[in-house]
Amino acid sequence: MDRYLLIVSTVCFLAAVVHTAIELRAGVFRPLRFNFFAVGLGFIFQTAFLSLRGHELERCPLTNLFEVFIFLAWSVAAIYMLVGPGYRLSLMGAFTAPLVVVLQVFALIAPIDIRHPVKLPANPWLEFHASISLLAYGAFALACIAGVMYLVQERQLKTHQLHSIFYHLPPLSDLFAAITRLLWWGFALYTLGIVSGFFTGHPLPRPQVVAAIGIWLLYAAILQGRHLRWFAPKRVAALCIIGFSAALTLLWGITFTAEMHPIP
Amino acid sequence: MTVFCIGLSHHTANVATREQFAGSATAESIVREAGCPEALLLTTCNRVEVYGVSHKRISTDEIARCLTKTPIRDPHYYAPPFYRYEAEKCVQHLFRVASGLDSMVVGESEILGQAKKAYELARKSGAAGQYLHRLFQRAFRVAKQVRTHTDIARGAVSVGSVAVDLAQRIFGRLSDCKVLVLGAGEMSERTARALISRGVTDLRVTNRSMDRACELARAVGGRAIPFETWETQCREIDIFITSTTSETPLLTTEKLAPLLRDRLDHPLFIIDIAVPRDVDPSVNEMEGVYLYDIDSIRSVAEQSLELRRQQVVAAEAIIAEHVTDFVDSLSRGLNDAARKTEHPLPGENSLRASEL
Incomplete structure (x- = not known):
């Protein structure tokens, strides 16, 4: 039953992707409210799925790679719902939806929804650590998407080749302000996630801790470079993409090793 | 009754020709001289157009004579630069004009303001009645929809x-x-x-x-x-x-x-x-x-x-939909009115659907 909710949710996000693709192809891209509503509806079904799964497990549904991917997709959609309309970044929905579709389709297709043979006991600190960290990933994902939008627009402005989509992108300054705020949000949540990891009551695998701190340092460096004006906005946008790719790789590694050596 | 549009624009006449017909007439003077119940004069730097409603056919030369500053006796003198649209074609033409599709710079929005001003002038002087009111109100709605739902007005051109x-x-x-x-x-x-x-x-x-x-x-x-x-x-x-x-x-x-x-x-x-x-x-x-x-x-x-030109097809589709709907609603309205008054549709005072 819960997988059907997820399929419906994926279809909603896919509708946003297809709508954008058709409009871009026709050269009449207009973000309007369609993307926001499609993402919003998809988000509701995601939430319903996570809620059902949580009740079934009697804990935060982050017990395997499948759930981690869905929670990450949910975080991306949640942060978009918070940030998108607030910063008038309705176009961001067009960029957010494909990422969510990729995450959910992969989670649905790949044989990664492996239930633990025994019910895992609830561990509030561990659940808080995992969920906050994934919310941070959501913010970093959105910063990455805003970075892509920034680079697309910057490139068009530099080359003097303006396409239909150009007229619907937020101004460079607004995008850069959104990137900075998303980075700060992500960084604060990620810091909270790392700190709470030390309270789970279990020894954490050393490579995971080192890699997590590495990612934390990378984002700290981006923010510091931005604050001290070492990096131009274009470089910050590019670093957001690199940072999120690295964070995603780490997430994969953490979840994979956690499945090999589960923490009770 | 039928609605018609007679005029000349940058498509059919150069500025020297256009200026011969601009500035001297008003909607009121056209109603008076051409003998049509309703008229509206739209004059811009790129066009001079008369929109009218009449139950008898008013010739292009007659309207041209009303517009010209210096009347010329040759009855066929005016014909070449003038175009004439009637009924459905006229509705379509007005919707295209108001949406900026017929403008020199496709998608420019100035024409909508000029059309609104022309309508206000005609309404205040009493030259525009219920038919032109319905027609122009719909044209303004169409223009707004075209601008909102296509990229026709996107991007700067100067x-x-x-x-x-x-x-x-x-x-x-x-x-x-x-x-x-x-x-x-x-x-x-x-x-x-x-x-x-x-x-x-x-x-x-x-x-x-x-x-x-x-x-x-x-x-x-x-x-x-x-x-x-x-x-x-x-x-x-x-x-x-x-x-x-x-x-x-x-x-x-x-x-x-x-x-x-x-x-x-x-x-x-x-x-x-x-x-x-x-x-x-x-x-x-x-x-x-x-x-x-x-x-x-x-x-x-x-x-x-170029982007604006690419939007023309989408804009034309919106206009076509409105033209059909406008003609249908007008025909329904006339039938209802005829039923209410329990009289046959008066041939002289209504805008017949078949004519539109």
Whole structure:
């Protein structure tokens, strides 16, 4: 039953992707409210799925790679719902939806929804650590998407080749302000996630801790470079993409090793 | 009764011909002289059109005679530059005109304001009645829908508006932007005015002749600064408009690099409208600098026009839908009215659906 909710949710996000693709192809891209509503509806079904799964497990549904991917997709959609309309970044929905579709389709297709043979006991600190960290990933994902939008627009402005989509992108300054705020949000949540990891009551695998701190340092460096004006906005946008790719790789590694050596 | 449109535009007549028919008639005078119950006169720099409603056919020559300043006896003299649309074709033509599809610059919005003004004039004078009211109100709705649901009005198509449009894409709100105008030519003035109209408040003007700088600053509401300081101004300005007559580039990468060192996260938009160019093209390669010369601005304007042209098909589809709906609703309205009054549809006073 819960997988059907997820399929419906994926279809909603896919509708946003297809709508954008058709409009871009026709050269009449207009973000309007369609993307926001499609993402919003998809988000509701995601939430319903996570809620059902949580009740079934009697804990935060982050017990395997499948759930981690869905929670990450949910975080991306949640942060978009918070940030998108607030910063008038309705176009961001067009960029957010494909990422969510990729995450959910992969989670649905790949044989990664492996239930633990025994019910895992609830561990509030561990659940808080995992969920906050994934919310941070959501913010970093959105910063990455805003970075892509920034680079697309910057490139068009530099080359003097303006396409239909150009007229619907937020101004460079607004995008850069959104990137900075998303980075700060992500960084604060990620810091909270790392700190709470030390309270789970279990020894954490050393490579995971080192890699997590590495990612934390990378984002700290981006923010510091931005604050001290070492990096131009274009470089910050590019670093957001690199940072999120690295964070995603780490997430994969953490979840994979956690499945090999589960923490009770 | 049938609705008709008789007129001439930039498609059919040159400006010399158009001006012979513009300015002397009013909607009232057409109602009086042509003998049609309702009339509306739409006069712009690109068109002179009469929209009317009549139960008898009013010839094109008759309308042309009403419009002309100097009547000519030859009855076929007027025919060539005039076009005539009736019923459904007339409705379609008006919807296209109001939506900017028939304009010289496709998608321009000025025509909608002009059509609204023409309608107001006709309504106040009593020349426009219920039929033209319904027709024009629908035309305004169609025009709004076309603008909202297509990209027909997107992008700027003149040098000044392209500059302003690009500045808004970079900075968002222009009210906090600092602008420096170097050289007090006509093009800089126009661009500066366009920026001021979009909210710029800090505009600095400089020129080799301080008098000319003061004159331009006064005209556009900026302030004149000494010519020798223009380079140091680049440290803090956001938009730089230059159009001097210098034979060699005034701004090069070497000159600009040290000035931009402290403002890495702050973009600089340069509009170089001088020929020969004032800014070395390699400046565009610098981080955070967006350089547009006159050719690239024209190219952006061309791209905008091309984008607008691509939207015509989508706009025509919206219009076609409205034309069908308008004709149907009018026919339904007339049938209802006929049923209510329990009289056969009066041939003389109603707009027959078959005629539309």
